Structure formats: structure tokens, C-alpha cells
Amino acid sequence: MDPITLFSIIKGGLVLGALYALMATGLSLVWTTLGIFNFAHGAFIALGAYVAWQFASADAYGLPLGLALAVTTGVMFAIGAVIHFLLVKPFERRADVVLITVITTLAGSAILENALLLIWGPRSKQIPELVEGTVAVAEFQLAWSEVLLLVVVLAILIGLGLFLRYTRPGRSMRAVSQNREAAQLLGLDVPIYFALAFGLSAVTAGLAGVFVGTIRFMNPAMGAEPLMKALIVVIFGGIARFSSPIYAAFIIGLLEAFSIYVFGLYWAPAVLFLTMIVVLLIKPEGLFGKYQRTL
Amino acid sequence: MKVSPLRPSAAGAFAPMSEPLLSARGLTKHFGGLKAVDDVSFDVHPGEILGIAGPNGSGKSTLFNIITKVPFGPTAGEVALDGRSLGGLGAHAIALSGVARTFQRENVFASLSAVDNVLVAVEAHAPKLQFDQQVARAGQILDLVGYPPTMHNMLAGGVPIFYRKQLMIASALALKPRVILMDEPASSLTGPEIDRMRDIVLAIRASGVTVVLIEHVLSLLMEVSDRLIVLDQGRVIASGAPRVVIADAKVVEAYLGVAHG
Numbered sequence: 001m002d003p004i005t006l007f008s009i010i011k012g013g014l015v016l017g018a019l020y021a022l023m024a025t026g027l028s029l030v031w032t033t034l035g036i037f038n039f040a041h042g043a044f045i046a047l048g049a050y051v052a053w054q055f056a057s058a059d060a061y062g063l064p065l066g067l068a069l070a071v072t073t074g075v076m077f078a079i080g081a082v083i084h085f086l087l088v089k090p091f092e093r094r095a096d097v098v099l100i101t102v103i104t105t106l107a108g109s110a111i112l113e114n115a116l117l118l119i120w121g122p123r124s125k126q127i128p129e130l131v132e133g134t135v136a137v138a139e140f141q142l143a144w145s146e147v148l149l150l151v152v153v154l155a156i157l158i159g160l161g162l163f164l165r166y167t168r169p170g171r172s173m174r175a176v177s178q179n180r181e182a183a184q185l186l187g188l189d190v191p192i193y194f195a196l197a198f199g200l201s202a203v204t205a206g207l208a209g210v211f212v213g214t215i216r217f218m219n220p221a222m223g224a225e226p227l228m229k230a231l232i233v234v235i236f237g238g239i240a241r242f243s244s245p246i247y248a249a250f251i252i253g254l255l256e257a258f259s260i261y262v263f264g265l266y267w268a269p270a271v272l273f274l275t276m277i278v279v280l281l282i283k284p285e286g287l288f289g290k291y292q293r294t295l
Numbered sequence: 296m297k298v299s300p301l302r303p304s305a306a307g308a309f310a311p312m313s314e315p316l317l318s319a320r321g322l323t324k325h326f327g328g329l330k331a332v333d334d335v336s337f338d339v340h341p342g343e344i345l346g347i348a349g350p351n352g353s354g355k356s357t358l359f360n361i362i363t364k365v366p367f368g369p370t371a372g373e374v375a376l377d378g379r380s381l382g383g384l385g386a387h388a389i390a391l392s393g394v395a396r397t398f399q400r401e402n403v404f405a406s407l408s409a410v411d412n413v414l415v416a417v418e419a420h421a422p423k424l425q426f427d428q429q430v431a432r433a434g435q436i437l438d439l440v441g442y443p444p445t446m447h448n449m450l451a452g453g454v455p456i457f458y459r460k461q462l463m464i465a466s467a468l469a470l471k472p473r474v475i476l477m478d479e480p481a482s483s484l485t486g487p488e489i490d491r492m493r494d495i496v497l498a499i500r501a502s503g504v505t506v507v508l509i510e511h512v513l514s515l516l517m518e519v520s521d522r523l524i525v526l527d528q529g530r531v532i533a534s535g536a537p538r539v540v541i542a543d544a545k546v547v548e549a550y551l552g553v554a555h556g
Contacts, residue, residue: 171414181365
């Protein structure tokens, strides 16, 4: 393998890893806090992309991209919170909440995807590149948009980590996630923090969708495959710490990029699943996992 | 609404003149056909330590559950703090209104540091306070319960059981409650630790917080309680001065069974 090929594989792997990290972090945020799995996470990815397209694309409102991203963030947060109050909160006290919310979030996912289809139609769309041009060091080429993606994703993840660790709502959210009843007894309004977790999770999904929308063509079902990858990441890495899915995402991203080169596009998912199964056999709680779930 | 104070029971030597701080009227909790708590009424007066005793399964912890609404409220009945009904409040609002509670098991936030455990409650109670003052207050409360200053930054899940109990109590006190409901603070503690727990309970009372104490360690309960009520199968079977109550035939029977022969 020549250095340029190797470089481009690693580059591709890092970009994939960054996207997976963003999606998986959102997914695990809801899982650690509420103890449920949100199957509408993939639809959030598509929704984020369409909302950003609506505001940023020259065919629609044509706002500056930064402004469009800000609007997307706000819309996604609101949608996430609303989805929580409609699809999860009514079943919170039931013993079979995990199973029920599998159905309700799947239903929510179907409704959201079809709403996207109704509103924006079946024609594929693409979000304009965030920045244009490439940077070249010797023979190694790197698009500015890829650099920006890596930087922005890492900034979002670090920001989220700092929020959870050093702010009042973040600390309260961790308390709620670790012990719902004790948190209530210490005066925390638990549903508010659940909605906050859902909102933040939707924001990370939406922003991941925006990046996916700049790389690939958008369609209402575009979130299904990234959701599957995020799921692999979360299971592969475990969720013992906030950072566990992030490390796992980059491992999976790089593994996928190398598998595509070595085994071809069609075999790459099989390699990922095989790796996940092996990890689960050896370390069932995930590569970086502990048995309890914490935030 | 105002709740009329109960007349002191015939057995009770303690007949306080003050208005009750916390009063429960007709508290009842059904689980299907089982009456876990059945028409329980009592008053707690400011500055008092009210002990609650009773055999396992007599409804003591369920009583605390339905007062705090964590995890569920009563089937029937009413709780009032300072004459104001808590009926319409959610669990977190009850906690903020002045009724704190600790659990029998050391219920802490395991992967938060010790000081963060208390800080969560300080922040919920006083969100407008400056951050450094909030941290200072958390420190003061940890000092009050005797938590070692060198262990403030250790993860709560990693400290020994007695310290976790201290942390749980400190977090509850960080809400600046009027009354604290303590569910078996001495369970799974060693003898010397039980003595320290007694000092903590008395220090809490001395700091102006009224205490309702469930305890299986009867020596501790007898020593600190001003009054005692005894539950059996969800009902109050005796109440009054601890020495009188503990000698009551119904109480002896509830604990030891009916005497034969």
C-alpha cells in the first residue's frame, strides 16, 4: 500500500469515526440517562439534514450556513424534547418501559420520515459544502470541509463533555441518570432533565445529519444506516464513560475504511459485525465498558 | 388548608403545646389487595425526634415513600407541612418545600464526586447562589455530618459504607429541610459507627431540623427519640413515650409473636 492510499484510508476513517462519534454520543446520552433506546435517532439525523437544507440551500431560504446551523440546533432541540414528552414520558412509570418505547420510538421514526417525504418530496437533495477548497501537504490532499468536520465534531463533543462535568444542568443530568429516585428527593424535576437529554441527543443527531447531507445525497431514510453504525459503536465500546463511544467510533470508522479497501464495500459491514460479535464474546460489557451504566 | 392537631394519645407523656410541623392524616397505601399502610395519622412537632418502629414489612418505609411521593403517592390521606397540604406537589417540589428523606441503602450518585453529590442538592435548593458559595455550603454540610475533608473529591461509589451514608444525609440536609425522614440510618453499620450515627442524628436536631427516624437498632431509637410510634401490618398500634410504648403488650406481641402457654 502506497503512502497516499494509506493516508486517504486513514482520512476517510477519521471522518467516518467523527460522524459515528457524534451519532453514538447522542444515542448513548439517552440510553444512559433514560435507560431506553431511541429508534427515532436515525430520523433525527435525516430531519437535521432537511432543516439545514431548508435554511441554507440556495434553492430554499439561502441563509448563511452558520445561521442555518444555529436554527437547526434550536429546531432539533425542540423536536427532541417534544418527542420525549409524546413518546416516552407517558410510559415512564411502567415496568415494560424499555419494550414499549422500542415500539413508540420506531413509530415516531416512521412518522418523522414520512413527514419529511410529505414536506420535502422524494427528490434527493444535497447541502452545499460547508467550506470549499483543499489543503495539500506534499502529495497528501485534504479538503477543508473534512478538516472543518473533524474540528467541529471534536468541539461539539468536548463542549458536551464539559457541559456534563462542570455546569449545573450537566451535573444534575448525571445525577438523574445515576439515580432517578435520589435525584427527585434532592429536588430535581426529573422529566425536565430527561427532556434536556433527549433535546441534546437530537441536536447531536441533527448536526451529524447536516454533515452527512454535505457528503451524500439526502433522502428521508438516510438515517437508517448511520443509526445502525451508531448502534454498533455503542455496543462495541460500551457506555461506561462519556468518552467510551467516542473512542469506539474512531476505531469502527478506521476499521470500516480499511475493510472497504481490503474486502470491498459489500463485505465491510460484515467485518464490523464480526468484530462486534468477537468483542461481545470476550468482553460483553463493551471494549471500554463496565457493567453499570453511568454518565 | 389547616389540619387540626391530633389530641395526644392516652399513652403519650409528651403533650406539646406547639402547632405540628408535619402532620399526616389517614395515610393509606394499597398494593392490590394488600394494605401496606392503613389509615396512619401522626404529628411531628418542631425540634422533635419522632421514632418509628415496627417489625419487617409493617409499612415503615412505605410510609416514607408516600409522604415524599418517591416513587409513589398515597392511595388516600393527606400530609401537611406547617399546615400547608403537600397533596398537589410533585416529588421534587415536596423535597424543595422542606421534607428531605434518606434511604436505608446508601443511595448516592456513584460516579459523581462526594462534593458533587452534595452540590447537586445545593444547586437545586439555591440555584441563584454564586457557585463558590454553593461549593462552600456543600463543604459546611459535609463538615456537619463529619465527612472527612480529605475525601471530598473521591467518587461517591468508591468510599466505604459509613461515608456513603454520611454523604446521603449531607445531600438531604443541603436542601435546608424543615424535617428529615431518615430510614434506618444505622443499618449495616458496626457498633462504633452506630454511636457516630447517633451523634449525627442529634447534631441534625441541634441544627434546627426536625427528625422522623425509622430504625431497627432499638437502642439507638430509644436513646434519641422524644416520642415513638409503632406500626404493625400497616397500622399504628402504639404511640407515646418510648419507654411506655416499648413495654406495651401489643408491641411485644407484634415483635415476638403471641405468647403461648
